[in-house]
Amino acid sequence: xxNQLNCVTCGQLILAEDVNLQNMVAKCRNCNxxxxxxxxxxxxxxxxILETVQELVKExxxxxxxxxxxxxxxxxxxxxxxxxxxxxxxxxxxIIPWRxxxxxxxxxxxxxxxxxxxxxxxxxxxxxxxWRILLFASLHIIVGVSFLLYTLGLMFNKxxxxxxxxxxxxxxxxxxxxxxxxxxxxVRDIEQLFxxxxxxxxxNGRPDYTYAVTALTTSAERQRLVGGFSQPGHALYLxxxxxxxxxxxDKPVY
Numbered sequence: 001x002x003n004q005l006n007c008v009t010c011g012q013l014i015l016a017e018d019v020n021l022q023n024m025v026a027k028c029r030n031c032n033x034x035x036x037x038x039x040x041x042x043x044x045x046x047x048x049i050l051e052t053v054q055e056l057v058k059e060x061x062x063x064x065x066x067x068x069x070x071x072x073x074x075x076x077x078x079x080x081x082x083x084x085x086x087x088x089x090x091x092x093x094x095i096i097p098w099r100x101x102x103x104x105x106x107x108x109x110x111x112x113x114x115x116x117x118x119x120x121x122x123x124x125x126x127x128x129x130x131w132r133i134l135l136f137a138s139l140h141i142i143v144g145v146s147f148l149l150y151t152l153g154l155m156f157n158k159x160x161x162x163x164x165x166x167x168x169x170x171x172x173x174x175x176x177x178x179x180x181x182x183x184x185x186x187v188r189d190i191e192q193l194f195x196x197x198x199x200x201x202x203x204n205g206r207p208d209y210t211y212a213v214t215a216l217t218t219s220a221e222r223q224r225l226v227g228g229f230s231q232p233g234h235a236l237y238l239x240x241x242x243x244x245x246x247x248x249x250d251k252p253v254y
Contacts, residue, residue, distance in 0.1 A: 005026060008035045012030035014026045014028060067252070068196075068235075077240050082100025083095075092242065098156075099154060101230060104154035107147060111150075118137060149177070153176075157172055157173060157175050161238070168190075188218070189218055190215050191217055192215070194239065195213060195235040195236050196211065196214040196227070198211075198212065211236075212225070214227075
Protein backbone atom coordinates (compact mmCIF):
# COMPACT_ATOMS: atom_id res chain seq x y z
CA UNK A 1 0.00 0.00 0.00
CA UNK A 2 1.42 3.44 -0.96
CA ASN A 3 0.51 6.93 0.18
CA GLN A 4 -0.01 9.60 -2.45
CA LEU A 5 -0.17 13.35 -2.10
CA ASN A 6 -2.17 15.44 -4.56
CA CYS A 7 -2.16 19.19 -5.09
CA VAL A 8 -4.95 20.91 -3.19
CA THR A 9 -5.38 23.38 -6.09
CA CYS A 10 -5.29 21.31 -9.30
CA GLY A 11 -5.28 17.73 -8.03
CA GLN A 12 -1.96 16.88 -9.74
CA LEU A 13 0.11 14.08 -8.15
CA ILE A 14 3.01 15.50 -6.12
CA LEU A 15 6.42 13.89 -6.68
CA ALA A 16 8.49 12.80 -3.70
CA GLU A 17 11.29 15.26 -4.46
CA ASP A 18 8.80 18.14 -4.20
CA VAL A 19 7.82 17.25 -0.62
CA ASN A 20 9.50 18.80 2.43
CA LEU A 21 8.72 16.46 5.32
CA GLN A 22 10.53 18.57 7.90
CA ASN A 23 8.31 21.62 7.33
CA MET A 24 5.38 19.52 6.02
CA VAL A 25 4.94 21.57 2.81
CA ALA A 26 4.86 20.59 -0.86
CA LYS A 27 5.06 22.31 -4.26
CA CYS A 28 3.04 21.40 -7.35
CA ARG A 29 4.96 21.32 -10.63
CA ASN A 30 1.75 21.70 -12.63
CA CYS A 31 0.37 24.92 -11.11
CA ASN A 32 3.33 25.98 -8.91
CA UNK A 33 1.11 26.05 -5.81
CA UNK A 34 2.85 25.66 -2.48
CA UNK A 35 0.72 24.19 0.29
CA UNK A 36 0.96 22.59 3.72
CA UNK A 37 -0.19 19.04 4.39
CA UNK A 38 0.29 19.18 8.16
CA UNK A 39 -2.68 18.18 10.32
CA UNK A 40 -4.61 21.07 11.80
CA UNK A 41 -3.42 20.25 15.31
CA UNK A 42 0.23 19.61 14.39
CA UNK A 43 1.56 22.73 16.12
CA UNK A 44 -0.37 21.92 19.27
CA UNK A 45 0.91 18.34 19.23
CA UNK A 46 4.51 19.45 18.79
CA UNK A 47 4.16 21.96 21.61
CA UNK A 48 2.64 19.30 23.86
CA ILE A 49 5.45 16.84 23.08
CA LEU A 50 8.11 19.51 23.76
CA GLU A 51 6.56 20.38 27.11
CA THR A 52 6.40 16.69 28.05
CA VAL A 53 10.07 16.17 27.16
CA GLN A 54 11.09 19.23 29.19
CA GLU A 55 9.19 17.95 32.22
CA LEU A 56 10.79 14.51 31.88
CA VAL A 57 14.25 16.10 31.75
CA LYS A 58 13.52 18.12 34.89
CA GLU A 59 12.28 15.03 36.72
CA UNK A 60 15.32 13.02 35.63
CA UNK A 61 17.69 15.71 36.88
CA UNK A 62 15.79 15.90 40.16
CA UNK A 63 15.99 12.13 40.64
CA UNK A 64 19.79 12.28 40.26
CA UNK A 65 20.12 14.71 43.16
CA UNK A 66 18.89 14.98 46.72
CA UNK A 67 18.76 17.65 49.40
CA UNK A 68 20.56 17.81 52.74
CA UNK A 69 19.28 19.50 55.87
CA UNK A 70 21.11 21.26 58.68
CA UNK A 71 21.02 19.95 62.29
CA UNK A 72 17.54 20.22 63.78
CA UNK A 73 18.78 20.59 67.37
CA UNK A 74 19.88 24.19 66.88
CA UNK A 75 23.60 23.45 66.62
CA UNK A 76 25.56 25.85 64.44
CA UNK A 77 27.82 24.52 61.72
CA UNK A 78 31.38 25.68 62.27
CA UNK A 79 33.27 27.39 59.48
CA UNK A 80 35.17 24.68 57.56
CA UNK A 81 38.89 24.88 57.03
CA UNK A 82 39.85 26.75 53.88
CA UNK A 83 36.93 29.20 53.91
CA UNK A 84 37.51 32.92 54.57
CA UNK A 85 34.44 34.82 55.82
CA UNK A 86 34.00 38.54 56.57
CA UNK A 87 30.93 40.42 57.77
CA UNK A 88 30.98 44.23 57.83
CA UNK A 89 29.37 47.35 56.33
CA UNK A 90 26.17 45.50 55.50
CA UNK A 91 27.96 42.83 53.45
CA UNK A 92 28.73 39.18 54.00
CA UNK A 93 31.75 38.02 52.03
CA UNK A 94 33.32 34.61 51.44
CA ILE A 95 36.53 33.59 49.68
CA ILE A 96 36.75 29.87 48.89
CA PRO A 97 39.91 28.42 47.24
CA TRP A 98 38.98 25.54 44.96
CA ARG A 99 42.00 23.45 45.94
CA UNK A 100 40.66 23.24 49.51
CA UNK A 101 37.11 22.25 48.61
CA UNK A 102 37.21 20.28 45.35
CA UNK A 103 38.67 17.01 44.09
CA UNK A 104 41.72 17.71 41.98
CA UNK A 105 44.16 14.84 42.60
CA UNK A 106 42.79 12.62 39.82
CA UNK A 107 42.70 15.48 37.32
CA UNK A 108 46.29 16.44 38.11
CA UNK A 109 47.52 12.87 37.59
CA UNK A 110 45.47 12.39 34.40
CA UNK A 111 46.67 15.72 32.97
CA UNK A 112 50.33 14.93 33.63
CA UNK A 113 50.13 11.46 32.09
CA UNK A 114 48.04 12.54 29.07
CA UNK A 115 50.24 15.52 28.17
CA UNK A 116 53.46 13.60 28.85
CA UNK A 117 52.41 11.09 26.19
CA UNK A 118 51.46 13.82 23.72
CA UNK A 119 54.49 16.08 24.16
CA UNK A 120 56.99 13.98 22.12
CA UNK A 121 54.58 13.85 19.15
CA UNK A 122 54.13 17.61 19.28
CA UNK A 123 57.88 18.22 19.46
CA UNK A 124 58.57 15.90 16.53
CA UNK A 125 55.77 17.44 14.47
CA UNK A 126 57.01 21.00 15.03
CA UNK A 127 60.72 20.15 14.64
CA UNK A 128 60.31 18.21 11.40
CA UNK A 129 57.52 20.27 9.91
CA UNK A 130 55.32 17.18 9.68
CA TRP A 131 52.05 18.98 10.30
CA ARG A 132 50.17 15.77 9.57
CA ILE A 133 51.33 14.50 12.96
CA LEU A 134 49.83 17.53 14.65
CA LEU A 135 46.66 17.21 12.59
CA PHE A 136 46.33 13.57 13.56
CA ALA A 137 46.85 14.42 17.23
CA SER A 138 44.74 17.60 17.17
CA LEU A 139 41.79 16.10 19.02
CA HIS A 140 44.08 14.65 21.69
CA ILE A 141 45.83 18.03 22.00
CA ILE A 142 42.50 19.77 22.55
CA VAL A 143 41.66 17.25 25.29
CA GLY A 144 45.07 17.74 26.89
CA VAL A 145 44.82 21.54 26.88
CA SER A 146 41.26 21.39 28.24
CA PHE A 147 42.29 19.15 31.14
CA LEU A 148 45.34 21.35 31.78
CA LEU A 149 43.19 24.49 32.06
CA TYR A 150 40.64 22.72 34.23
CA THR A 151 43.33 21.34 36.55
CA LEU A 152 44.98 24.75 36.84
CA GLY A 153 41.55 26.15 37.69
CA LEU A 154 41.06 23.54 40.42
CA MET A 155 44.44 24.42 41.91
CA PHE A 156 44.44 28.22 41.64
CA ASN A 157 40.85 29.45 41.24
CA LYS A 158 38.83 30.99 44.02
CA UNK A 159 35.12 31.60 44.43
CA UNK A 160 34.12 35.01 45.77
CA UNK A 161 30.63 35.34 47.26
CA UNK A 162 29.24 38.74 48.27
CA UNK A 163 25.84 38.82 49.98
CA UNK A 164 24.01 42.11 50.48
CA UNK A 165 20.43 43.14 51.10
CA UNK A 166 20.08 43.42 47.32
CA UNK A 167 21.31 40.02 46.24
CA UNK A 168 23.98 37.34 46.05
CA UNK A 169 26.91 37.86 43.67
CA UNK A 170 29.23 34.97 42.84
CA UNK A 171 32.48 35.26 40.89
CA UNK A 172 34.99 32.56 39.93
CA UNK A 173 38.53 33.14 38.72
CA UNK A 174 41.09 33.96 37.61
CA UNK A 175 40.98 31.03 35.14
CA UNK A 176 37.63 30.82 33.28
CA UNK A 177 36.14 27.33 33.56
CA UNK A 178 32.99 26.22 31.67
CA UNK A 179 29.87 25.53 33.75
CA UNK A 180 31.18 27.79 36.53
CA UNK A 181 29.84 31.17 35.40
CA UNK A 182 29.76 34.37 37.41
CA UNK A 183 26.20 35.11 38.48
CA UNK A 184 23.96 37.39 40.48
CA UNK A 185 20.60 36.59 42.05
CA UNK A 186 18.38 39.26 43.54
CA VAL A 187 17.13 38.66 47.08
CA ARG A 188 13.54 39.26 45.98
CA ASP A 189 13.81 36.18 43.72
CA ILE A 190 15.00 33.84 46.51
CA GLU A 191 12.35 31.84 48.34
CA GLN A 192 14.68 29.38 50.10
CA LEU A 193 18.28 28.20 50.12
CA PHE A 194 19.20 24.55 50.49
CA UNK A 195 22.08 22.13 49.99
CA UNK A 196 21.90 19.74 47.06
CA UNK A 197 23.82 16.48 46.76
CA UNK A 198 24.48 15.32 43.20
CA UNK A 199 26.76 12.99 41.26
CA UNK A 200 28.58 14.71 38.35
CA UNK A 201 30.96 11.81 37.69
CA UNK A 202 32.20 8.42 38.82
CA UNK A 203 35.66 7.16 39.73
CA ASN A 204 36.30 3.44 39.29
CA GLY A 205 32.55 2.93 39.12
CA ARG A 206 31.95 4.72 42.42
CA PRO A 207 29.88 7.92 42.44
CA ASP A 208 31.65 11.17 43.26
CA TYR A 209 29.14 12.80 45.59
CA THR A 210 29.31 16.56 45.24
CA TYR A 211 27.48 19.35 47.05
CA ALA A 212 26.08 22.74 46.08
CA VAL A 213 24.15 25.64 47.54
CA THR A 214 20.98 25.94 45.48
CA ALA A 215 18.24 28.56 45.51
CA LEU A 216 14.56 27.80 45.27
CA THR A 217 13.16 30.85 43.51
CA THR A 218 9.81 32.53 44.02
CA SER A 219 8.76 30.97 40.70
CA ALA A 220 9.51 27.45 42.12
CA GLU A 221 12.64 26.98 39.99
CA ARG A 222 15.91 25.55 41.30
CA GLN A 223 19.06 27.47 40.44
CA ARG A 224 22.45 26.26 41.59
CA LEU A 225 24.40 29.18 43.03
CA VAL A 226 27.75 27.63 43.94
CA GLY A 227 28.76 23.98 43.82
CA GLY A 228 31.56 21.53 43.29
CA PHE A 229 32.22 20.97 47.00
CA SER A 230 33.63 17.53 47.83
CA GLN A 231 32.33 17.71 51.42
CA PRO A 232 28.81 18.72 52.55
CA GLY A 233 30.11 20.90 55.39
CA HIS A 234 31.20 23.72 53.08
CA ALA A 235 27.82 23.97 51.40
CA LEU A 236 25.86 23.63 54.67
CA TYR A 237 27.93 26.37 56.28
CA LEU A 238 27.37 28.76 53.36
CA UNK A 239 23.63 28.04 53.39
CA UNK A 240 23.46 28.67 57.14
CA UNK A 241 25.33 31.98 57.02
CA UNK A 242 23.53 33.34 53.96
CA UNK A 243 20.08 32.47 55.31
CA UNK A 244 20.92 34.09 58.65
CA UNK A 245 22.16 37.27 56.95
CA UNK A 246 19.13 37.47 54.64
CA UNK A 247 16.65 36.55 57.40
CA UNK A 248 15.45 33.48 55.52
CA UNK A 249 13.92 30.88 57.82
CA ASP A 250 15.43 27.46 57.23
CA LYS A 251 12.87 25.04 55.82
CA PRO A 252 13.24 21.61 54.19
CA VAL A 253 13.04 21.48 50.40
CA TYR A 254 11.84 18.29 48.73
